Amino acid sequence: MSGWAPPxxxxxxxxxxxxxxVGRWAELATFEEVWSAVLAGSRQVVFVGGExxxxxxxxxxxxATAVHRHGAAVLVGTCAAEFGPPYQPFGQPLEALIGARGDTAQDERLSTLAGRGSPEDADGPSHEHRRALYDAAVDALCAIAARQPLVLALEDLxxxxxxxxxxxxxxxxxxADCPMLLLGTHRTTAPDRSPELVRAVAQLYRLDGVRRLDLAGLAAEDIAEYLVQEGHLSPRAARSxxxxxxxxxxxxxxxxxxxxRDHSARGGADLIGRQAPASVRDTILARLERLTLPGRQTxxxxxxxGEDVDVATVLAAAQWGRETTLAGLDEAVAFGLLEPVPPSDxxxxxxxALSRQAVLDLMPASRRLQLHAEVAQAVESTVPASERRTQQLAFHYAQAQALGHAGRAVRYLTDAARSAARSLAHEDATRWFEQAAALSEDDAERSRLVLSAAGSHLLAGDFARxxxxxxxxxIGAGGSAERLAGAIAYEDASWRPGLPGHRAVQLLTDALAGTHPDPADPRYVRGLASLGRAMAFTGATEEAGALGRRAVDLAxxxxxxxxxxxALQASLWNGLRPKDAPDKLAxxxxxxxxxxxxxxxxxxxxxxxxxxxxxYLQGEPVALAQAHDDLVRMARGTGQAFFDYMAGCVSYARQFTAGDFATxxxxxxxxxxxxxSFGSDDTEGPCAVQSYMIRRExxxxxxxxxxxxxxxRPEEHWAPGLLALYTELELAGPAARLLAWLLDGRLAGFEDSAQWPCVLAYAVEAALFLEDEAAARxxxxxxxxxxxxxxxxxxxxAVFGSADRYLGALDSLLGDPAEEELAAALEMDARMGSPLHQxxxxxxxxxxxxxAGADAQVLDDLAGQARRLAELLDLRRVLRLLEGPVLRLPSPRGPAGLTARETEVLQLLGEGLLNREIAGRLVISENTAANHVRSILAKTGSGNRTQAAMFAAAHGLLE
Structure with a gap:
């Protein structure tokens, strides 16, 4: 580091x-304040926006120049409007840091970010991941900032x-604790305003030391100062x-x-009396028209x-001779269309950029096409191989594809996409793979490019795309191998967001049907493994398990x-009931x-x-912590949002069970x-359940x-969640109706889903709240x-703690011994370190x-323990349950031992309703209503419905 010098x-x-x-006094004052904070040891960020x-x-x-004079190191990068490298604008700044610390691994990662890798290496295997690359950039910049204050200036974000x-x-x-100033400029007006940047800035704005400055137009006094300095006008004339x-x-x-500039070029004609051009385009057009033909074409x-014009490339691509082309460039400089970039020529x-865009806009489309082709050929013949050269050729040949250059465009777009993929810039790779596929005229090549784009979208977290x-x-017209590869890729993007697997099953089944079932063919084995996982996401867990085991054996x-x-990954998702756990763990x-x-x-x-x-299932907290650590390490190492999400879910569960609800x-x-970030795939449902679990506690x-x-209407909602809400709000009637609706053959539809334990817990909680013995059984x-x-x-x-607690509560309601189950549950809860579940x-x-009529002192002691935990962690649900009526007096049953649901049915009988009408009123099947009526007749000793109605009236149920 001692030998490093800033560029x-x-x-x-x-x-x-x-x-x-001139001007900008308020902004400069803000920067003085910001720079003081940097010198005090903190990272400061200023996003400068404007038209x-x-x-x-x-x-x-x-x-940047001002602080550079006071000893700051300044690194500058910019973004190109057309086909810039994946990590622009960081390329130049990070390239300047290569070799600064003498760390070979870090230098390799910086080279990847700076786009200095060889295109020929793009297909090589890589076990690098985004976070390792990003951390290398952070470490390198912080090392410089520890040596001297640092400015990282990023233009055109x-x-x-x-x-x-x-x-x-x-x-x-x-x-946050690095003495560095990050400056970023960006346009804030359409069509250049970037929604992606707006979202990124909004996320970062919540952090300390991040500011936004939007530049307004110069004030009249600033313009007057400009006219004095630039035009040598008198102060009075300048103010006018x-x-x-x-x-x-x-x-x-x-x-x-x-x-x-136009005023000066016209010999100082009256500035005030002449109208300003309506647009930059009009200004540039006026200048182009004054150029000679070689000058205008040059x-x-x-x-x-491009915006930075390499003179050698212009000379190689120009139709005019060398001397004429150089004269044309000099002419463009003289008219203010171009300017030299010292120290060289x-x-x-x-x-x-507005000037360049205006020149492009004024050119006929056919001429632009031809010039793109000529520039591409010039670059191809004169510029040495590099990632930047590949990107230039991809852009220019793609622009000129209508002139017969589609094949070259596909070649260079593919090379650029592979280089981006190698650099883990998955989003850039997707765009270029898709562009190459759209230009390809070969069906097999197009299929491969589309699948490459799909793979990059998968790594970027856009599963829907x-x-x-x-x-x-x-489903395309390609061969059986391509169709199978497409079906496998579809399933890979389907299971991650937890979508139902029916479409994946259909695609895989069709593709495998067109493939020779050869166990020696790796593609066939891969297809079987994917089909097993897809079937698991349809609920066909037995068939899925069999396919998974076969695929693993073949692999x-x-x-x-x-x-x-x-095969191992796919087989893990084929259901997880307690009996599956040992094999899945292996x-x-x-x-x-x-x-x-x-x-x-x-x-x-x-x-x-x-x-x-x-x-968690088996009650092994140490193993849970180790698995969580590995998942976090993998998520941070790869930078894949999906595994960040999974790691976050485990974090949530551990925080929830510990009673740390704020976190x-x-x-x-x-x-x-x-x-x-997962495209159009919705994760709101799972997050809603997680949030509900916190809110109810x-x-x-x-x-x-x-x-x-x-x-x-239960059909219009996730019925188990609606049942949980009714239960928590103590809406006995709606809860009873919905529980009966679920138990009337509908609960089985949830049994093969990953959410089954949650569905089952909500149903049991409802039965316990209603004291519905039939439902409990x-x-x-x-x-x-x-x-x-x-x-x-x-x-x-959702995590609920020990199933033995639920079993003990059910047995208690049914009048059966429950002590052993509840003791086992308390032991499990303690082992897991969960005060909430305890x-x-x-x-x-x-x-x-x-x-059960237990000793009052024992019950008071148990209630005291629960209350102390609840008060310590603010477990308001626990406190409410401790004060609930079931803890004060046994809840009375209806006359003749009728359950709450039977009492409700009896009331409707008394109103003269038929079984069909009772079923409609209570949202249950007619068969269930008939069963309740038979039970009522038996319990009340009634010989028919009329006698049952009389029983209801006699017991005050019809008021």
């Missing part, structure tokens, strides 16, 4: 052609791609002209400069080359680590070891997740925000009481499957003790 400031910042800098020409880049240059914005966010979030110019230009510094060629530059592209190939015979990893452990052996960190995510689920609530919010569900009528065998384990639903969407189990013991 010089951009030569254009000190060019004699630069106009005077094109507002002076954003000039303000950045003035600030409105053209930054998703990969650049992710790196920007990572850098800002992880440098400034008011008019303020109205004509809106105070836009670029428009002001261009108007003054300026047009320069505009096609090898590069020219348009004074503003990945599925759409994969389905194109799966082992191949001896291919990647194939085995795919596979997850094998997959973890495989990830460690191969260094392929991507395999660790699914393995760690399932190890975590099984650890769990924040995690829910982060998960909801993260879920929005905090006792705030009652806030929605006014929105609940009790007459909601129906539900107990279902809950018994989970005896001795904890209940966890989906991707840690408190609920203590409440269950108190309820059972009251029913």
């Amino acid at each position: 010089p400031l951009p030569a254009r910042w000190s060019s004699p052609a630069r106009p005077s800098f 094109p020409g507002a002076g954003k880049s000039r303000l950045l240059a003035e600030v 409105h053209w930054a791609g998703p990969s650049s914005l992710q790196l920007l966010a990572h850098l800002v979030e992880r440098t 002209a400034a008011t008019v110019l303020r109205d004509q230009t809106g105070g836009n510094p670029f428009f002001l400069r261009e108007l003054w 300026a047009e060629l320069a505009a096609v080359v 090898d590069v020219l530059r348009f004074p503003h 990945a599925r759409a592209l994969a389905e194109q190939v799966a 082992r015979e191949h001896g291919d680590d990647e194939l085995l990893a795919h 596979r997850a452990g094998e997959l973890s070891r495989l990830a460690d052996r191969t260094g392929a960190l991507g395999h660790l995510g699914p393995a760690a997740y399932y190890r975590g689920v099984i650890a 769990a609530h924040r995690t829910c919010g982060a998960l909801l925000d993260l879920g929005t 905090r006792g705030v569900v009652g806030h929605v009481r006014g929105l609940v009528t009790g007459d909601e 129906a539900l107990r065998p279902m809950m018994a499957e989970y005896a001795g384990t904890n209940l966890v639903a989906g991707q840690f969407v 408190a609920h189990t203590l409440v269950a013991q108190v309820v059972h003790g009251r029913r």
Whole structure:
């Protein structure tokens, strides 16, 4: 580090052609305050926005130059409007840091971000992940900042791609204590305003030390100062002209400069009496018309080359001779269309992106096409191989594809996409793969490119787009191998957001039907494994398990680590009932070891997740913590949003069980925000359940009481969740109707879903609240499957603690012994270190003790323990249950031992309703209504419905 020297400031910042800098006093004062904070040791960020020409880049240059004079290191990067490298604008700044610390691994990562890799290496295997690259950038910048204050100046962020914005966010979030000033300029007006940048800035704005400055037009007094310095007008004449110019230009510094340039070129004609051009385009058109034909065509060629114009490329591509072309460039400089970039004469530059765009807009489309082709051929023949050369050729040949250059465009677009993928810039890779596929005239090549794009979308977390592209190939006109690859890719993008697997099953079944069933073919084995997982997401867990086991066995015979990893991953998702846990744990452990052996960190995510689920299920907190650590390590290492989401779900579960609801609530919010990055796939449902679980423990569900009528149609909602809400709001009638509706053959429809433990827990809680013995008897065998384990639903969407607590509560309601089950539950809760679940189990013991007539002192002691935990953690639901009527007096049953539901049916009988009408009123089947009527007749000793009605009247049920 001692031998490192910062690069010089951009030569254009000190060019004699630069106009005077005026005004911006408020902004400069803000920067003085910001720089003081940097010198005090904190990272500061200022996003400077404004319309094109507002002076954003000039303000950045003035600030950076000023602090550079006081010893700051300044690194500058910019974004290109057309086909810039993936991590622009960080390329140049990070390239300047290569070799600064003598760390080979860090230098390799910086080279990747700076786009200095060789295109020929793009297909090589890589176990690097985004976070490792991003952390290398953070470490390198912080090392410089520890040596001397640092300014990182990033221009034209409105053209930054998703990969650049992710790196920007990572850098800002992880440098809070680094003495660094990050300056970013961006346009805030259409059509250049970037929604992606707006979202990124909004997220970062919540952090300390992040500011936004939007530049307004210059004031009349600033314009007057400009006229004095630039035009040598007297102060009085400048003030008179400034008011008019303020109205004509809106105070836009670029428009002001261009108007003054035209004024000077016309020999100082009356500035006030002449109207300003209606647009930059009109200004540039007037200048182009004054050029000679070679001069105009050379300026047009320069505009096609780019904003920074390499003179050698212009000479190689020009139709005119060398001397004529050089004279044309000199002419364009003289008329203010181009300006030199000192210290050499090898590069020219348009004074503003608006100037270049105006030249492009004024050219006929056919001429633009031809010039793009000529520039591409010039670059191809004269520029050495590099990633930047590949990107230039991809852009120019793609623009000229209508002239017969589609094949070359596909070649270079594909190379650029592969380089982006190699750099883990997945979003850039998707765009270029898709563009190449659209231009390809070969069906097989097009299918491969579309699948490559789908794979990059998958890694970027846009599962919906990945599925759409994969389905194109799966149902397309390609061969059987392409269709199978498309179906496998579709399923891979379907299971991650937890979508039902029916479409994936259909695509895979059709593709496998057209493929020879050869166990020696790795593609066939991969397809079987994917089909097994897809079937699991349809609820066909038995068939899914069989396919998963077969695929794993076949993969082992191949001896291919990647194939085995795919089969093991797919087989993990084929259902997780308690009986499946030992086998699944063995596979997850094998997959973890495989990830460690191969260094392929991507395999660790699914393995760690399932190890975590099984650890919670079996009550092993140490194993859960280890799995969580591995999942976090994998998520941070790969930067894949999906595994960040999974790690967050495990974090939520651990926070929730510990009773840390504030942190769990924040995690829910982060998960909801993260879920929005998964394309159009909705994660709001799982997050809503997680949030509900917190809200009910905090006792705030009652806030929605006014929105609940009790007459909601279960078909229009997630019925188990609606039942839980009715139960929590103590709406006995609606809860009884909905529970009966579910038990009338509908509950079985949830049994093969990942949410089944949640559905079952909500149903049992409703039965306990209603003291519905019939429902309790129906539900107990279902809950018994989970005896001795904890209940966890989906991707840690909801955790309920020990199933034995629910079993004990059901047995207590049914009048059966429950002491052993509740004691086992309390032991499990203590082992898991969950005061929340311990408190609920203590409440269950108190309820059972009251029913069983246990010693009052023992019950008071149990209630006291529960109350102390509840008061410590503010468990308002536990406190409410402790004060509930079931803990004061046994809840009375109806006359003749009728249940609450039977009493409700009897009341309707008394009103003269038929079974069909009773079923409609209570939202149950007619058969269930008939069963209730038979039970009522038996319990009340009534011989018919009329006698039952008389019984109801006699017991005051018809009032």
